[in-house]
Amino acid sequence: DDRQPMPGLDYLIIGAGVCGLYQLHQLLQLGVSVRVVDANAGLGGTWYNNRYPGCRFDSESYTYQYSFSRELLDEWDWKERFAPQPETLSYLEHVADRFDLHPHISLDTRVERAEWVEDGAHWLVTMADGEQVRTRFVLCAMGLLSVPTYPRFPGRGTFGGVETHTFDWPADLDITGKRVAVIGTGASGVQVITDVADKVEHLTVLQRDANWCAPLGNEPITPEEMARLRASYDEIFAWCRETPAGFVHRPDRTLSTDVTREERLRHWNDLYDNGHGAALYMGNYRDTMMEAGPNRELSEFVADRIRQRVADPEVAELLIPKDHGFGNKRVAGESGFYEVFNQDNVELVDLMATPVREVTGNGLRLDLGDGEVRDLDVDVIVYATGFDAVTGPFDRIDFRGVDGVRLREQWKDGPETCVGVQATNFPNLFMLVGPQSGSASANFPRGIEDVVNWMTETVRHIQANDIVRVECRREAEIAWVDHVRDINSRLLLAHSKSWFNGHNMNLDRDDNPRVMVYLGGAPRYRRRLQEEIDGGYPSFELRAAREPMVS
Ligand code: NA7
Numbered sequence: 045d046d047r048q049p050m051p052g053l054d055y056l057i058i059g060a061g062v063c064g065l066y067q068l069h070q071l072l073q074l075g076v077s078v079r080v081v082d083a084n085a086g087l088g089g090t091w092y093n094n095r096y097p098g099c100r101f102d103s104e105s106y107t108y109q110y111s112f113s114r115e116l117l118d119e120w121d122w123k124e125r126f127a128p129q130p131e132t133l134s135y136l137e138h139v140a141d142r143f144d145l146h147p148h149i150s151l152d153t154r155v156e157r158a159e160w161v162e163d164g165a166h167w168l169v170t171m172a173d174g175e176q177v178r179t180r181f182v183l184c185a186m187g188l189l190s191v192p193t194y195p196r197f198p199g200r201g202t203f204g205g206v207e208t209h210t211f212d213w214p215a216d217l218d219i220t221g222k223r224v225a226v227i228g229t230g231a232s233g234v235q236v237i238t239d240v241a242d243k244v245e246h247l248t249v250l251q252r253d254a255n256w257c258a259p260l261g262n263e264p265i266t267p268e269e270m271a272r273l274r275a276s277y278d279e280i281f282a283w284c285r286e287t288p289a290g291f292v293h294r295p296d297r298t299l300s301t302d303v304t305r306e307e308r309l310r311h312w313n314d315l316y317d318n319g320h321g322a323a324l325y326m327g328n329y330r331d332t333m334m335e336a337g338p339n340r341e342l343s344e345f346v347a348d349r350i351r352q353r354v355a356d357p358e359v360a361e362l363l364i365p366k367d368h369g370f371g372n373k374r375v376a377g378e379s380g381f382y383e384v385f386n387q388d389n390v391e392l393v394d395l396m397a398t399p400v401r402e403v404t405g406n407g408l409r410l411d412l413g414d415g416e417v418r419d420l421d422v423d424v425i426v427y428a429t430g431f432d433a434v435t436g437p438f439d440r441i442d443f444r445g446v447d448g449v450r451l452r453e454q455w456k457d458g459p460e461t462c463v464g465v466q467a468t469n470f471p472n473l474f475m476l477v478g479p480q481s482g483s484a485s486a487n488f489p490r491g492i493e494d495v496v497n498w499m500t501e502t503v504r505h506i507q508a509n510d511i512v513r514v515e516c517r518r519e520a521e522i523a524w525v526d527h528v529r530d531i532n533s534r535l536l537l538a539h540s541k542s543w544f545n546g547h548n549m550n551l552d553r554d555d556n557p558r559v560m561v562y563l564g565g566a567p568r569y570r571r572r573l574q575e576e577i578d579g580g581y582p583s584f585e586l587r588a589a590r591e592p593m594v595s
Pocket of ligand 1: 233395429
Protein backbone atom coordinates (compact mmCIF):
# COMPACT_ATOMS: atom_id res chain seq x y z
CA ASP A 45 0.00 0.00 0.00
CA ASP A 46 1.76 3.17 -1.14
CA ARG A 47 -0.94 5.53 0.03
CA GLN A 48 0.22 8.36 2.26
CA PRO A 49 -0.38 8.05 6.00
CA MET A 50 -3.12 10.21 7.43
CA PRO A 51 -1.97 13.51 8.89
CA GLY A 52 -1.67 13.50 12.66
CA LEU A 53 -2.60 17.14 12.95
CA ASP A 54 -5.15 19.46 11.40
CA TYR A 55 -3.56 22.86 11.89
CA LEU A 56 0.12 23.70 12.31
CA ILE A 57 0.86 27.34 13.12
CA ILE A 58 4.41 28.52 12.46
CA GLY A 59 5.37 31.26 14.91
CA ALA A 60 4.48 31.93 18.55
CA GLY A 61 4.46 35.71 18.36
CA VAL A 62 1.59 38.17 18.68
CA CYS A 63 -0.21 36.61 15.72
CA GLY A 64 0.46 32.91 16.31
CA LEU A 65 -0.60 33.09 19.95
CA TYR A 66 -3.92 34.70 19.11
CA GLN A 67 -4.60 32.24 16.29
CA LEU A 68 -3.80 29.36 18.64
CA HIS A 69 -6.21 30.66 21.24
CA GLN A 70 -8.99 31.04 18.67
CA LEU A 71 -8.50 27.57 17.21
CA LEU A 72 -8.46 26.00 20.67
CA GLN A 73 -11.89 27.54 21.17
CA LEU A 74 -13.06 25.62 18.09
CA GLY A 75 -11.73 22.37 19.49
CA VAL A 76 -9.63 21.46 16.43
CA SER A 77 -6.24 19.79 16.64
CA VAL A 78 -3.61 22.51 16.55
CA ARG A 79 0.06 22.95 17.39
CA VAL A 80 2.36 25.95 17.27
CA VAL A 81 6.06 25.65 16.52
CA ASP A 82 8.62 28.39 17.00
CA ALA A 83 12.36 28.43 16.39
CA ASN A 84 13.03 30.59 19.45
CA ALA A 85 13.60 29.27 22.96
CA GLY A 86 10.73 31.44 24.22
CA LEU A 87 7.44 32.72 22.88
CA GLY A 88 6.77 36.32 21.90
CA GLY A 89 8.31 36.52 18.39
CA THR A 90 9.57 40.03 17.75
CA TRP A 91 9.31 40.86 21.46
CA TYR A 92 11.40 37.84 22.32
CA ASN A 93 14.14 38.67 19.82
CA ASN A 94 14.47 42.43 20.00
CA ARG A 95 16.16 42.83 23.38
CA TYR A 96 18.44 45.68 22.46
CA PRO A 97 18.54 48.55 24.96
CA GLY A 98 15.86 51.12 24.25
CA CYS A 99 13.54 48.78 22.37
CA ARG A 100 9.91 49.81 22.83
CA PHE A 101 6.58 50.37 21.06
CA ASP A 102 5.85 53.26 18.85
CA SER A 103 2.19 52.23 19.01
CA GLU A 104 0.31 53.42 22.09
CA SER A 105 0.53 50.50 24.56
CA TYR A 106 -3.21 50.28 25.12
CA THR A 107 -3.76 49.84 21.37
CA TYR A 108 -1.05 47.19 21.13
CA GLN A 109 -2.87 44.49 23.07
CA TYR A 110 -5.46 41.85 22.33
CA SER A 111 -9.06 42.97 22.53
CA PHE A 112 -10.71 39.53 22.62
CA SER A 113 -10.95 39.04 26.37
CA ARG A 114 -12.50 41.49 28.81
CA GLU A 115 -10.82 39.69 31.73
CA LEU A 116 -7.43 40.09 30.10
CA LEU A 117 -8.07 43.78 29.47
CA ASP A 118 -9.19 44.23 33.06
CA GLU A 119 -6.23 42.56 34.68
CA TRP A 120 -3.35 44.03 32.69
CA ASP A 121 -2.06 47.52 33.56
CA TRP A 122 0.23 49.30 31.12
CA LYS A 123 2.94 51.30 32.87
CA GLU A 124 4.00 53.58 30.04
CA ARG A 125 2.29 55.12 27.07
CA PHE A 126 4.80 53.32 24.84
CA ALA A 127 5.83 50.16 26.64
CA PRO A 128 9.42 48.93 26.63
CA GLN A 129 10.19 45.47 25.25
CA PRO A 130 10.41 43.62 28.62
CA GLU A 131 6.90 44.78 29.54
CA THR A 132 5.47 43.60 26.23
CA LEU A 133 7.20 40.27 26.50
CA SER A 134 5.75 39.76 29.98
CA TYR A 135 2.33 40.69 28.63
CA LEU A 136 2.57 37.98 25.96
CA GLU A 137 3.83 35.45 28.52
CA HIS A 138 0.93 36.38 30.75
CA VAL A 139 -1.49 35.77 27.86
CA ALA A 140 0.03 32.34 27.25
CA ASP A 141 -0.24 31.45 30.97
CA ARG A 142 -3.71 32.86 31.39
CA PHE A 143 -5.18 30.96 28.43
CA ASP A 144 -3.13 27.84 28.99
CA LEU A 145 -1.42 28.02 25.61
CA HIS A 146 1.94 26.48 26.61
CA PRO A 147 0.96 22.81 26.17
CA HIS A 148 0.26 23.49 22.49
CA ILE A 149 3.51 25.29 21.70
CA SER A 150 6.79 23.59 20.76
CA LEU A 151 9.69 25.97 21.20
CA ASP A 152 13.20 25.49 19.80
CA THR A 153 11.51 23.98 16.77
CA ARG A 154 12.52 25.50 13.45
CA VAL A 155 10.60 24.54 10.32
CA GLU A 156 13.03 23.76 7.56
CA ARG A 157 10.84 22.33 4.81
CA ALA A 158 7.17 21.91 4.04
CA GLU A 159 6.04 19.74 1.10
CA TRP A 160 2.51 19.51 -0.23
CA VAL A 161 1.34 15.91 -0.58
CA GLU A 162 -1.46 15.90 -3.13
CA ASP A 163 -2.38 12.29 -2.51
CA GLY A 164 -3.94 12.72 0.90
CA ALA A 165 -4.14 16.52 0.67
CA HIS A 166 -1.79 17.47 3.45
CA TRP A 167 1.56 19.03 4.25
CA LEU A 168 4.63 17.09 5.28
CA VAL A 169 6.61 19.47 7.47
CA THR A 170 10.22 18.80 8.41
CA MET A 171 11.84 20.50 11.39
CA ALA A 172 15.53 21.35 11.70
CA ASP A 173 16.04 18.44 14.12
CA GLY A 174 14.57 16.00 11.58
CA GLU A 175 11.14 15.64 13.20
CA GLN A 176 8.38 15.27 10.60
CA VAL A 177 4.78 16.29 11.05
CA ARG A 178 1.86 15.67 8.73
CA THR A 179 -0.76 18.37 8.96
CA ARG A 180 -3.81 19.23 6.85
CA PHE A 181 -3.24 22.97 7.04
CA VAL A 182 -0.28 25.24 7.66
CA LEU A 183 -0.86 28.75 9.02
CA CYS A 184 2.10 31.09 8.67
CA ALA A 185 2.71 33.60 11.47
CA MET A 186 6.46 34.04 11.14
CA GLY A 187 6.34 37.82 11.40
CA LEU A 188 7.26 40.59 8.99
CA LEU A 189 10.66 41.47 10.37
CA SER A 190 12.15 38.24 11.65
CA VAL A 191 15.08 37.69 9.28
CA PRO A 192 17.79 40.24 10.11
CA THR A 193 20.10 41.50 7.38
CA TYR A 194 23.76 42.42 7.71
CA PRO A 195 25.84 44.64 5.45
CA ARG A 196 28.10 42.81 3.05
CA PHE A 197 31.28 44.28 4.52
CA PRO A 198 34.42 42.28 3.79
CA GLY A 199 35.91 40.90 6.96
CA ARG A 200 32.65 40.64 8.86
CA GLY A 201 33.15 37.90 11.43
CA THR A 202 36.86 38.64 11.91
CA PHE A 203 36.23 41.38 14.47
CA GLY A 204 37.83 40.65 17.86
CA GLY A 205 35.08 42.36 19.88
CA VAL A 206 31.34 41.74 19.93
CA GLU A 207 29.38 42.04 16.68
CA THR A 208 25.61 41.91 16.94
CA HIS A 209 22.43 42.81 15.10
CA THR A 210 19.83 44.68 17.16
CA PHE A 211 17.60 41.62 16.58
CA ASP A 212 20.15 39.23 18.13
CA TRP A 213 21.34 41.30 21.09
CA PRO A 214 23.16 38.92 23.46
CA ALA A 215 21.58 38.72 26.91
CA ASP A 216 24.96 39.24 28.60
CA LEU A 217 26.16 42.17 26.51
CA ASP A 218 26.84 45.21 28.70
CA ILE A 219 27.93 48.28 26.73
CA THR A 220 28.66 50.41 29.80
CA GLY A 221 31.97 52.19 29.37
CA LYS A 222 32.62 50.58 25.97
CA ARG A 223 33.46 52.06 22.60
CA VAL A 224 30.46 51.27 20.44
CA ALA A 225 29.68 51.67 16.74
CA VAL A 226 26.06 51.55 15.56
CA ILE A 227 25.37 51.13 11.86
CA GLY A 228 21.90 52.17 10.69
CA THR A 229 19.48 54.86 11.77
CA GLY A 230 16.04 53.32 11.18
CA ALA A 231 13.55 52.81 14.01
CA SER A 232 15.81 50.28 15.78
CA GLY A 233 18.99 52.34 15.36
CA VAL A 234 17.30 55.48 16.67
CA GLN A 235 16.16 53.64 19.81
CA VAL A 236 19.43 51.90 20.58
CA ILE A 237 21.53 55.02 19.86
CA THR A 238 19.42 57.17 22.17
CA ASP A 239 19.50 54.61 24.94
CA VAL A 240 23.22 53.81 24.99
CA ALA A 241 24.69 57.25 24.22
CA ASP A 242 25.28 58.30 27.80
CA LYS A 243 26.26 54.83 29.04
CA VAL A 244 29.10 54.17 26.63
CA GLU A 245 32.56 55.67 26.63
CA HIS A 246 32.26 56.58 22.97
CA LEU A 247 29.55 56.10 20.38
CA THR A 248 30.05 56.28 16.64
CA VAL A 249 26.87 56.36 14.57
CA LEU A 250 27.39 55.29 10.98
CA GLN A 251 24.59 56.52 8.76
CA ARG A 252 23.87 55.87 5.09
CA ASP A 253 20.63 57.80 4.31
CA ALA A 254 19.11 59.74 7.16
CA ASN A 255 15.60 58.79 8.28
CA TRP A 256 12.83 61.05 9.50
CA CYS A 257 11.90 60.83 13.16
CA ALA A 258 9.26 62.52 15.28
CA PRO A 259 9.04 62.90 19.06
CA LEU A 260 7.46 59.84 20.65
CA GLY A 261 6.01 61.68 23.65
CA ASN A 262 6.39 58.73 26.00
CA GLU A 263 5.34 59.14 29.63
CA PRO A 264 4.30 56.95 32.54
CA ILE A 265 0.66 55.95 32.76
CA THR A 266 -0.59 56.78 36.25
CA PRO A 267 -3.12 54.46 37.96
CA GLU A 268 -5.81 57.13 37.44
CA GLU A 269 -4.95 57.42 33.74
CA MET A 270 -4.97 53.62 33.47
CA ALA A 271 -8.46 53.47 35.00
CA ARG A 272 -9.67 56.13 32.58
CA LEU A 273 -8.17 54.29 29.61
CA ARG A 274 -9.67 51.01 30.74
CA ALA A 275 -13.10 52.57 30.97
CA SER A 276 -12.70 53.72 27.34
CA TYR A 277 -11.38 50.47 25.83
CA ASP A 278 -14.53 49.81 23.84
CA GLU A 279 -14.35 53.23 22.24
CA ILE A 280 -10.59 53.01 21.70
CA PHE A 281 -10.85 49.67 19.88
CA ALA A 282 -13.88 50.82 17.89
CA TRP A 283 -11.95 53.93 16.87
CA CYS A 284 -8.83 51.98 15.89
CA ARG A 285 -11.00 49.71 13.74
CA GLU A 286 -11.95 52.70 11.64
CA THR A 287 -8.52 54.31 11.21
CA PRO A 288 -6.49 53.27 8.16
CA ALA A 289 -3.61 51.71 10.06
CA GLY A 290 -5.30 50.63 13.28
CA PHE A 291 -3.67 53.38 15.33
CA VAL A 292 -5.41 56.04 17.36
CA HIS A 293 -4.20 58.52 14.75
CA ARG A 294 -6.08 59.10 11.55
CA PRO A 295 -5.39 61.48 8.66
CA ASP A 296 -7.10 64.81 8.97
CA ARG A 297 -9.73 65.22 6.26
CA THR A 298 -8.64 68.85 6.00
CA LEU A 299 -6.07 69.59 3.30
CA SER A 300 -3.01 71.60 4.23
CA THR A 301 -4.03 74.01 1.48
CA ASP A 302 -7.40 74.62 3.18
CA VAL A 303 -5.70 76.56 5.96
CA THR A 304 -3.25 79.46 6.08
CA ARG A 305 0.48 78.86 6.39
CA GLU A 306 0.38 80.37 9.85
CA GLU A 307 -2.31 77.90 10.89
CA ARG A 308 -0.42 74.98 9.38
CA LEU A 309 2.74 75.85 11.25
CA ARG A 310 0.86 76.30 14.52
CA HIS A 311 -0.75 72.89 14.02
CA TRP A 312 2.54 71.22 13.10
CA ASN A 313 4.34 72.76 16.08
CA ASP A 314 1.55 71.48 18.28
CA LEU A 315 1.75 67.97 16.80
CA TYR A 316 5.54 68.01 17.16
CA ASP A 317 5.54 69.25 20.75
CA ASN A 318 2.39 67.66 22.15
CA GLY A 319 1.41 64.89 19.75
CA HIS A 320 2.17 61.31 20.69
CA GLY A 321 3.59 58.49 18.63
CA ALA A 322 2.62 58.75 14.99
CA ALA A 323 0.52 61.93 15.36
CA LEU A 324 2.65 64.05 13.01
CA TYR A 325 2.88 61.21 10.53
CA MET A 326 -0.54 59.56 10.54
CA GLY A 327 -2.69 62.32 12.02
CA ASN A 328 -1.68 65.14 9.71
CA TYR A 329 -3.48 66.90 6.85
CA ARG A 330 -4.37 64.20 4.37
CA ASP A 331 -2.46 65.68 1.45
CA THR A 332 0.87 65.76 3.31
CA MET A 333 1.22 62.00 2.79
CA MET A 334 -0.13 62.02 -0.77
CA GLU A 335 1.06 65.13 -2.58
CA ALA A 336 4.65 66.16 -3.18
CA GLY A 337 4.13 69.90 -2.57
CA PRO A 338 2.45 69.70 0.86
CA ASN A 339 4.84 66.92 1.82
CA ARG A 340 7.81 69.13 0.95
CA GLU A 341 6.50 71.94 3.14
CA LEU A 342 5.96 69.57 6.07
CA SER A 343 9.45 68.09 5.57
CA GLU A 344 10.95 71.57 5.64
CA PHE A 345 9.12 72.25 8.90
CA VAL A 346 10.49 69.07 10.51
CA ALA A 347 13.97 69.82 9.12
CA ASP A 348 13.88 73.20 10.87
CA ARG A 349 12.97 71.53 14.15
CA ILE A 350 15.98 69.22 13.73
CA ARG A 351 18.21 72.24 13.06
CA GLN A 352 17.00 73.79 16.31
CA ARG A 353 17.92 70.69 18.26
CA VAL A 354 21.36 69.88 16.88
CA ALA A 355 24.16 72.26 17.87
CA ASP A 356 26.54 71.62 14.96
CA PRO A 357 24.88 72.81 11.72
CA GLU A 358 26.84 70.31 9.60
CA VAL A 359 25.70 67.42 11.76
CA ALA A 360 22.13 68.73 11.66
CA GLU A 361 22.19 68.77 7.84
CA LEU A 362 23.44 65.19 7.79
CA LEU A 363 20.54 64.13 10.01
CA ILE A 364 17.98 65.64 7.63
CA PRO A 365 16.96 63.16 4.93
CA LYS A 366 17.59 64.44 1.42
CA ASP A 367 16.38 61.52 -0.66
CA HIS A 368 12.80 61.31 0.62
CA GLY A 369 10.16 63.44 2.31
CA PHE A 370 8.76 63.13 5.81
CA GLY A 371 6.60 60.01 6.15
CA ASN A 372 7.62 58.53 2.78
CA LYS A 373 9.27 55.83 4.85
CA ARG A 374 8.08 54.68 8.23
CA VAL A 375 8.85 57.51 10.67
CA ALA A 376 10.75 56.51 13.80
CA GLY A 377 9.52 57.69 17.18
CA GLU A 378 12.34 59.31 19.14
CA SER A 379 12.96 60.57 22.65
CA GLY A 380 16.02 62.81 22.66
CA PHE A 381 17.66 61.25 19.59
CA TYR A 382 18.85 64.53 18.08
CA GLU A 383 20.33 65.82 21.36
CA VAL A 384 22.57 62.74 21.48
CA PHE A 385 24.63 64.35 18.71
CA ASN A 386 25.38 67.31 20.98
CA GLN A 387 27.29 65.03 23.37
CA ASP A 388 31.09 65.09 23.28
CA ASN A 389 31.32 61.30 23.25
CA VAL A 390 29.15 60.88 20.14
CA GLU A 391 30.23 61.12 16.52
CA LEU A 392 28.15 60.87 13.35
CA VAL A 393 29.88 59.30 10.34
CA ASP A 394 28.39 59.83 6.89
CA LEU A 395 28.73 56.51 5.09
CA MET A 396 27.87 58.18 1.78
CA ALA A 397 31.11 60.19 2.02
CA THR A 398 33.23 57.63 3.89
CA PRO A 399 31.94 54.10 3.36
CA VAL A 400 33.07 51.10 5.34
CA ARG A 401 35.87 49.41 3.45
CA GLU A 402 36.10 46.43 5.76
CA VAL A 403 35.70 45.06 9.23
CA THR A 404 39.05 44.52 10.91
CA GLY A 405 40.09 42.74 14.09
CA ASN A 406 39.83 46.05 15.96
CA GLY A 407 36.80 47.65 14.39
CA LEU A 408 35.82 49.31 11.13
CA ARG A 409 38.09 50.64 8.42
CA LEU A 410 36.55 53.61 6.61
CA ASP A 411 37.41 54.62 3.09
CA LEU A 412 38.30 58.33 2.98
CA GLY A 413 39.03 58.31 -0.75
CA ASP A 414 42.34 58.78 -2.58
CA GLY A 415 43.66 55.61 -0.97
CA GLU A 416 43.30 57.08 2.52
CA VAL A 417 41.64 55.10 5.28
CA ARG A 418 40.55 55.73 8.83
CA ASP A 419 40.58 53.00 11.44
CA LEU A 420 37.74 53.21 13.86
CA ASP A 421 38.68 51.04 16.83
CA VAL A 422 35.72 49.89 18.88
CA ASP A 423 34.70 47.19 21.37
CA VAL A 424 31.21 46.54 20.03
CA ILE A 425 29.68 46.78 16.55
CA VAL A 426 25.88 46.97 16.44
CA TYR A 427 24.13 46.35 13.14
CA ALA A 428 20.78 48.16 13.20
CA THR A 429 20.54 47.42 9.50
CA GLY A 430 17.03 46.08 9.16
CA PHE A 431 15.44 42.95 7.79
CA ASP A 432 14.75 40.80 4.79
CA ALA A 433 11.22 41.97 5.33
CA VAL A 434 7.91 40.23 4.72
CA THR A 435 9.07 37.57 2.25
CA GLY A 436 12.34 36.74 4.07
CA PRO A 437 10.61 34.51 6.63
CA PHE A 438 8.94 32.58 3.77
CA ASP A 439 12.13 32.30 1.72
CA ARG A 440 13.93 30.77 4.66
CA ILE A 441 11.58 27.78 4.72
CA ASP A 442 11.68 25.45 1.73
CA PHE A 443 7.98 25.49 0.83
CA ARG A 444 7.16 23.10 -2.01
CA GLY A 445 3.67 23.22 -3.40
CA VAL A 446 1.79 21.42 -6.17
CA ASP A 447 4.19 19.42 -8.38
CA GLY A 448 7.08 20.45 -6.15
CA VAL A 449 6.99 24.12 -7.18
CA ARG A 450 9.02 26.24 -4.77
CA LEU A 451 7.45 29.32 -3.22
CA ARG A 452 10.83 31.04 -3.33
CA GLU A 453 10.97 30.42 -7.07
CA GLN A 454 7.35 31.41 -7.68
CA TRP A 455 8.01 34.73 -5.92
CA LYS A 456 11.45 35.44 -7.36
CA ASP A 457 10.24 38.54 -9.22
CA GLY A 458 8.13 39.64 -6.28
CA PRO A 459 5.39 38.02 -4.20
CA GLU A 460 1.87 37.55 -5.49
CA THR A 461 -0.96 36.61 -3.17
CA CYS A 462 -4.69 36.29 -3.11
CA VAL A 463 -5.95 38.93 -0.66
CA GLY A 464 -2.69 38.52 1.26
CA VAL A 465 -3.68 35.11 2.63
CA GLN A 466 -2.70 32.51 0.03
CA ALA A 467 -0.64 31.87 -3.09
CA THR A 468 -1.65 29.62 -5.98
CA ASN A 469 0.04 26.21 -6.03
CA PHE A 470 0.13 26.26 -2.23
CA PRO A 471 -3.17 24.70 -1.17
CA ASN A 472 -4.02 24.58 2.52
CA LEU A 473 -1.20 27.03 3.28
CA PHE A 474 -2.45 30.30 4.73
CA MET A 475 -0.48 33.43 5.44
CA LEU A 476 -1.67 35.30 8.48
CA VAL A 477 1.21 37.72 8.18
CA GLY A 478 2.49 37.91 4.67
CA PRO A 479 2.92 39.99 1.54
CA GLN A 480 0.07 42.24 0.44
CA SER A 481 -1.82 41.60 3.64
CA GLY A 482 -3.52 44.35 5.60
CA SER A 483 -1.78 42.98 8.68
CA ALA A 484 1.57 43.98 7.21
CA SER A 485 0.97 47.72 7.35
CA ALA A 486 -1.16 48.11 10.46
CA ASN A 487 -0.66 48.56 14.17
CA PHE A 488 0.16 44.88 14.43
CA PRO A 489 -2.33 43.47 16.97
CA ARG A 490 -5.13 45.39 15.29
CA GLY A 491 -4.09 44.20 11.82
CA ILE A 492 -3.67 40.55 12.76
CA GLU A 493 -7.03 40.46 14.53
CA ASP A 494 -8.70 41.00 11.18
CA VAL A 495 -6.80 38.18 9.52
CA VAL A 496 -7.00 35.78 12.45
CA ASN A 497 -10.73 36.39 12.83
CA TRP A 498 -11.16 35.67 9.12
CA MET A 499 -9.01 32.56 9.39
CA THR A 500 -10.95 31.33 12.39
CA GLU A 501 -14.23 31.80 10.54
CA THR A 502 -12.71 29.97 7.58
CA VAL A 503 -11.59 27.10 9.79
CA ARG A 504 -15.12 26.89 11.13
CA HIS A 505 -16.33 26.62 7.52
CA ILE A 506 -13.69 24.02 6.68
CA GLN A 507 -14.63 21.90 9.70
CA ALA A 508 -18.37 22.21 9.19
CA ASN A 509 -18.20 21.26 5.51
CA ASP A 510 -15.49 18.66 5.72
CA ILE A 511 -13.27 20.65 3.36
CA VAL A 512 -9.94 18.96 2.68
CA ARG A 513 -8.38 21.21 0.09
CA VAL A 514 -8.40 25.00 -0.33
CA GLU A 515 -6.51 26.78 -3.08
CA CYS A 516 -6.96 30.31 -4.32
CA ARG A 517 -7.79 31.01 -7.94
CA ARG A 518 -5.10 32.50 -10.13
CA GLU A 519 -7.42 35.20 -11.48
CA ALA A 520 -8.19 36.33 -7.92
CA GLU A 521 -4.47 36.50 -7.21
CA ILE A 522 -3.82 38.63 -10.29
CA ALA A 523 -6.74 40.91 -9.42
CA TRP A 524 -5.49 41.38 -5.86
CA VAL A 525 -1.93 42.24 -6.88
CA ASP A 526 -3.26 44.76 -9.42
CA HIS A 527 -5.55 46.28 -6.83
CA VAL A 528 -2.79 46.58 -4.23
CA ARG A 529 -0.41 48.14 -6.74
CA ASP A 530 -3.07 50.62 -7.75
CA ILE A 531 -4.25 51.61 -4.29
CA ASN A 532 -0.72 51.82 -2.87
CA SER A 533 0.41 54.13 -5.66
CA ARG A 534 -1.73 56.93 -4.21
CA LEU A 535 0.52 57.21 -1.17
CA LEU A 536 4.02 58.67 -1.24
CA LEU A 537 4.95 55.82 1.10
CA ALA A 538 4.61 53.35 -1.77
CA HIS A 539 7.34 55.06 -3.78
CA SER A 540 10.09 55.14 -1.18
CA LYS A 541 13.17 52.99 -1.06
CA SER A 542 12.32 51.14 2.11
CA TRP A 543 11.43 47.65 3.25
CA PHE A 544 7.80 48.43 2.41
CA ASN A 545 8.84 47.96 -1.22
CA GLY A 546 11.57 45.42 -0.72
CA HIS A 547 14.13 48.01 -1.77
CA ASN A 548 16.52 47.29 1.04
CA MET A 549 17.07 43.80 -0.37
CA ASN A 550 17.89 44.88 -3.90
CA LEU A 551 21.51 45.11 -4.84
CA ASP A 552 20.70 47.90 -7.22
CA ARG A 553 18.68 50.09 -4.92
CA ASP A 554 16.87 51.89 -7.72
CA ASP A 555 14.83 49.27 -9.45
CA ASN A 556 12.48 46.38 -8.94
CA PRO A 557 10.06 47.63 -6.31
CA ARG A 558 8.02 44.85 -4.75
CA VAL A 559 4.50 44.99 -3.48
CA MET A 560 5.13 43.90 0.09
CA VAL A 561 2.32 45.59 1.99
CA TYR A 562 -1.27 46.66 1.42
CA LEU A 563 -1.82 50.36 2.01
CA GLY A 564 -5.55 50.55 1.28
CA GLY A 565 -6.37 50.71 4.98
CA ALA A 566 -7.59 48.23 7.55
CA PRO A 567 -11.35 48.88 7.16
CA ARG A 568 -11.21 48.23 3.42
CA TYR A 569 -9.07 45.14 3.90
CA ARG A 570 -11.45 43.80 6.54
CA ARG A 571 -14.39 44.29 4.17
CA ARG A 572 -12.52 42.47 1.40
CA LEU A 573 -11.90 39.49 3.67
CA GLN A 574 -15.54 39.51 4.79
CA GLU A 575 -16.65 39.36 1.13
CA GLU A 576 -15.02 35.95 0.89
CA ILE A 577 -16.99 34.64 3.84
CA ASP A 578 -20.26 36.21 2.73
CA GLY A 579 -19.87 35.09 -0.87
CA GLY A 580 -18.91 31.47 -0.11
CA TYR A 581 -15.21 31.99 -0.91
CA PRO A 582 -15.42 33.10 -4.55
CA SER A 583 -11.65 33.58 -4.79
CA PHE A 584 -10.90 30.04 -3.65
CA GLU A 585 -11.54 26.54 -4.84
CA LEU A 586 -12.75 24.41 -1.94
CA ARG A 587 -12.92 20.65 -2.12
CA ALA A 588 -14.88 18.54 0.33
CA ALA A 589 -13.73 15.11 1.51
CA ARG A 590 -15.15 12.76 -1.07
CA GLU A 591 -15.66 15.22 -3.88
CA PRO A 592 -13.41 14.77 -6.92
CA MET A 593 -11.26 17.73 -7.85
CA VAL A 594 -12.81 19.66 -10.73
CA SER A 595 -10.49 21.86 -12.72
P1 NA7 B 1 15.07 49.76 8.81
O1 NA7 B 1 13.99 50.74 9.03
O2 NA7 B 1 15.06 48.96 7.56
O3 NA7 B 1 16.44 50.58 8.93
C1 NA7 B 1 17.67 50.00 8.61
C2 NA7 B 1 18.77 51.04 8.73
O4 NA7 B 1 20.00 50.42 8.42
C3 NA7 B 1 18.63 52.19 7.76
O5 NA7 B 1 19.13 53.35 8.38
C4 NA7 B 1 19.51 51.76 6.60
O6 NA7 B 1 20.01 52.83 5.82
C5 NA7 B 1 20.64 51.11 7.34
N1 NA7 B 1 21.36 50.13 6.51
C6 NA7 B 1 20.86 49.03 5.93
N2 NA7 B 1 21.82 48.37 5.26
C7 NA7 B 1 22.94 49.10 5.43
C8 NA7 B 1 24.27 48.95 4.97
N3 NA7 B 1 24.62 47.93 4.18
N4 NA7 B 1 25.17 49.88 5.32
C9 NA7 B 1 24.80 50.92 6.09
N5 NA7 B 1 23.57 51.12 6.56
C10 NA7 B 1 22.65 50.22 6.22
O7 NA7 B 1 15.15 48.72 10.02
P2 NA7 B 1 14.84 48.95 11.56
O8 NA7 B 1 15.21 47.71 12.26
O9 NA7 B 1 15.43 50.21 12.05
O10 NA7 B 1 13.29 49.14 11.61
C11 NA7 B 1 12.42 48.17 11.06
C12 NA7 B 1 11.02 48.38 11.52
O11 NA7 B 1 10.94 48.03 12.91
C13 NA7 B 1 10.47 49.74 11.45
O12 NA7 B 1 9.96 50.08 10.21
C14 NA7 B 1 9.36 49.66 12.48
O13 NA7 B 1 8.22 49.05 11.88
C15 NA7 B 1 9.89 48.77 13.52
P3 NA7 B 1 19.21 53.34 4.48
O14 NA7 B 1 18.09 54.20 4.99
O15 NA7 B 1 18.72 52.11 3.77
O16 NA7 B 1 20.22 54.09 3.72
